[in-house]
Amino acid sequence: MATLSVRDIADDCLGVSGDLSVDSDVYGYIFRDTDGSVFGTLAGSDTLVGSGEATTRSLKRHLQTISGRAFDMVPILVDHENDFSGAVSRDDVTKIQYAVQITRDIYAQQNLGVRRLVWQRIPSADAGGYADLTDRSEAEDLADDWSGPNGGIDVFFVQTLGDAAGWSNRSGSCDKDSKDDLTGAVLVVGNSRRFTGVLVAHEVAHYLGLAGGNSATNLMGVNNPSTGIDAIGNNSTGLTNSQGTTIRGHCSVQSPC
Amino acid sequence: MAGTSRPPRLTPKLRDLVAIDRHDRPPVGRLTPAQVTTLTAVARGEDRFSEPVSVAHALIALASGARPELALPVLADVAADRSAPRSDRVTAARQLGRIATPQAQDALLRRVGDPEPRVQQVALAGLGRFADPAALRPLAKTIEPSDLAARRQLALTRALIAHRHGLDGPFLADASRAEHPPGQPGQLATLTLGRKTAKKTATDRAKLLGSTYGIELADRAYGLACGKARWTLFMNADLGDSAAAVNRVFERAWIVGLLARWIPERIAAATQYVVLSRPIGGSARLDVVSADGIVLYTGLAERGKGELSFGIGDVDRPGSAPTSLAGRVTGRGVVLDLSSAFASRVGTRATTDVQVRR
Numbered sequence: 001m002a003t004l005s006v007r008d009i010a011d012d013c014l015g016v017s018g019d020l021s022v023d024s025d026v027y028g029y030i031f032r033d034t035d036g037s038v039f040g041t042l043a044g045s046d047t048l049v050g051s052g053e054a055t056t057r058s059l060k061r062h063l064q065t066i067s068g069r070a071f072d073m074v075p076i077l078v079d080h081e082n083d084f085s086g087a088v089s090r091d092d093v094t095k096i097q098y099a100v101q102i103t104r105d106i107y108a109q110q111n112l113g114v115r116r117l118v119w120q121r122i123p124s125a126d127a128g129g130y131a132d133l134t135d136r137s138e139a140e141d142l143a144d145d146w147s148g149p150n151g152g153i154d155v156f157f158v159q160t161l162g163d164a165a166g167w168s169n170r171s172g173s174c175d176k177d178s179k180d181d182l183t184g185a186v187l188v189v190g191n192s193r194r195f196t197g198v199l200v201a202h203e204v205a206h207y208l209g210l211a212g213g214n215s216a217t218n219l220m221g222v223n224n225p226s227t228g229i230d231a232i233g234n235n236s237t238g239l240t241n242s243q244g245t246t247i248r249g250h251c252s253v254q255s256p257c
Numbered sequence: 258m259a260g261t262s263r264p265p266r267l268t269p270k271l272r273d274l275v276a277i278d279r280h281d282r283p284p285v286g287r288l289t290p291a292q293v294t295t296l297t298a299v300a301r302g303e304d305r306f307s308e309p310v311s312v313a314h315a316l317i318a319l320a321s322g323a324r325p326e327l328a329l330p331v332l333a334d335v336a337a338d339r340s341a342p343r344s345d346r347v348t349a350a351r352q353l354g355r356i357a358t359p360q361a362q363d364a365l366l367r368r369v370g371d372p373e374p375r376v377q378q379v380a381l382a383g384l385g386r387f388a389d390p391a392a393l394r395p396l397a398k399t400i401e402p403s404d405l406a407a408r409r410q411l412a413l414t415r416a417l418i419a420h421r422h423g424l425d426g427p428f429l430a431d432a433s434r435a436e437h438p439p440g441q442p443g444q445l446a447t448l449t450l451g452r453k454t455a456k457k458t459a460t461d462r463a464k465l466l467g468s469t470y471g472i473e474l475a476d477r478a479y480g481l482a483c484g485k486a487r488w489t490l491f492m493n494a495d496l497g498d499s500a501a502a503v504n505r506v507f508e509r510a511w512i513v514g515l516l517a518r519w520i521p522e523r524i525a526a527a528t529q530y531v532v533l534s535r536p537i538g539g540s541a542r543l544d545v546v547s548a549d550g551i552v553l554y555t556g557l558a559e560r561g562k563g564e565l566s567f568g569i570g571d572v573d574r575p576g577s578a579p580t581s582l583a584g585r586v587t588g589r590g591v592v593l594d595l596s597s598a599f600a601s602r603v604g605t606r607a608t609t610d611v612q613v614r615r
Contacts, residue, residue: 176605
């Protein structure tokens with residue numbers, strides 16, 4: 001059995017070397033709460049999908065998935081200042097890190113990794129009203145106006161979104177200048193940690209090619225044909241082999257490193 | 258004893274309406290007095306409930322299902338409460354815009370000077386969707402917002418009132434069309450514009466979400482397709498659809514129509530852009546404007562022989578996709594003589610790296 005080396009994978013897959021912080025450099029969890037925790041203040045219902053426990057995660061499994069077929073994620077904090085004087089709070093960013101870990105656990109079921117997190121922001125002075133969106137058409141405007149670096153899937157985090165918890169495009173484009181697509185996922189950060197994780201995984205799965213589903217325990221939930229919005233909950237975490245095959249065929253999924 | 262009383266429990270319907278962790282928004286329907294009372298308590302944070310509740314969802318439910326005179330005081334109070342979370346204040350102000358009554362207009366006017374720019378902007382956006390000319394005087398007295406987006410929203414709100422009511426202003430500042438070299442075939446998206454039947458227009462109208470900006474919609478709309486994107490262009494019924502009627506764009510300012518984007522395709526159309534016109538010399542200026550006041554496309558309409566001709570193109574700004582359209586409005590609808598639309602945007606604004614102190 002091949003040995004997994006943190007240093008080799010960090011160098012080969014993530015482009016980082018030297019003194020490594022596992023949380024910051026290998027997982028990409030660069031934020032800390034005031035008490036030093038990467039996942040912030042958890043509620044009793046917050047559990048990770050992989051372990052079923054509040055914070056337990058497997059470094060070995062993480063190294064396996066990011067060195068296999070994987071994609072990069074570009075979390076974009078809308079109306080954020082580095083000193084947290086904008087709309088985004090420290091609780092928001094640790095929640096997003098928890099959500100990413102849940103997303104990783106869900107995709108790991110199909111041996112797919114979320115390799116790099118490329119943290120981006122839209123400064124408060126430039127964000128205008130984009131942190132508070134009325135509906136899907138304004139989500140479209142946000143993704144039309146702003147793009148993260150190429151190579152990863154843009155995931156915009158906003159404070160309010162009137163008509164759903166998130167929007168994404170099905171089979172989204174890998175060309176972020178494409179005019180006709182919602183070039184990323186847009187979702188609200190105000191829900192619980194566990195649900196935000198399911199929501200991130202769900203919207204990104206749309207972008208990677210999955211349609212709405214018909215099972216409350218599947219990641220794609222139960223589609224409502226009259227609204228186009230899927231009902232999902234904290235237990236909507238399943239991912240079938242067929243869905244895994246679809247996701248792995250998306251243009252943003254990279255080869256093993 | 259009050260200190261030992263159990264936290265109130267929610268009925269299944271109310272639990273559904275105010276639950277956190279919901280992706281979709283459940284239908285609200287007509288609320289009973291008891292439901293309004295409980296939702297008001299949730300919105301005001303007056304009771305501790307036996308399960309987590311969302312103030313924002315309670316505000317949305319009240320605006321949708323309670324009588325306006327019951328919902329409005331709650332919405333106005335939360336919007337004005339500077340100790341409330343910003344997201345709740347924004348949601349309350351947004352819902353006041355949905356109520357769209359004279360009382361809501363007054364409540365929103367009280368928020369246009371709010372020190373929180375996002376509350377200010379959402380209040381202005383709401384007024385832009387329905388306010389009458391009486392709002393122009395207090396808006397003229399509003400101190401120019403220091404926040405760029407709120408300032409732009411104020412300009413749009415004043416312009417929308419003028420266009421809706423055919424006033425001589427105030428209008429948006431003139432925008433300039435971008436100059437682009439002609440696109441090569443591989444760079445261009447296919448663009449089509451076709452008139453819809455009255456039946457299809459009614460179907461689209463039933464699926465329209467968002468504001469109609471206070472205009473009556475004409476019986477016949479247009480379908481606009483550019484690449485994979487689809488819109489329905491709803492026209493102002495007051496302008497009619499004959500060339501003679503459309504010539505009214507030379508007589509006064511109008512909200513000509515609304516561009517509603519289909520997302521998800523065929524399921525729901527959300528108002529994305531507003532088309533404005535105003536007389537300028539012997540012509541009429543046409544502007545396609547986003548909900549936050551950015552002029553995206555601009556051009557002119559001219560009188561022709563028994564028809565109206567127009568040319569419109571994209572405004573020079575980051576993220577624009579070079580676009581040029583020219584055509585005529587005849588007795589049988591709109592005919593496109595030229596359409597050129599790039600499939601990609603130019604100069605999309607790039608996000609900034611997050612910096613974290615280790």
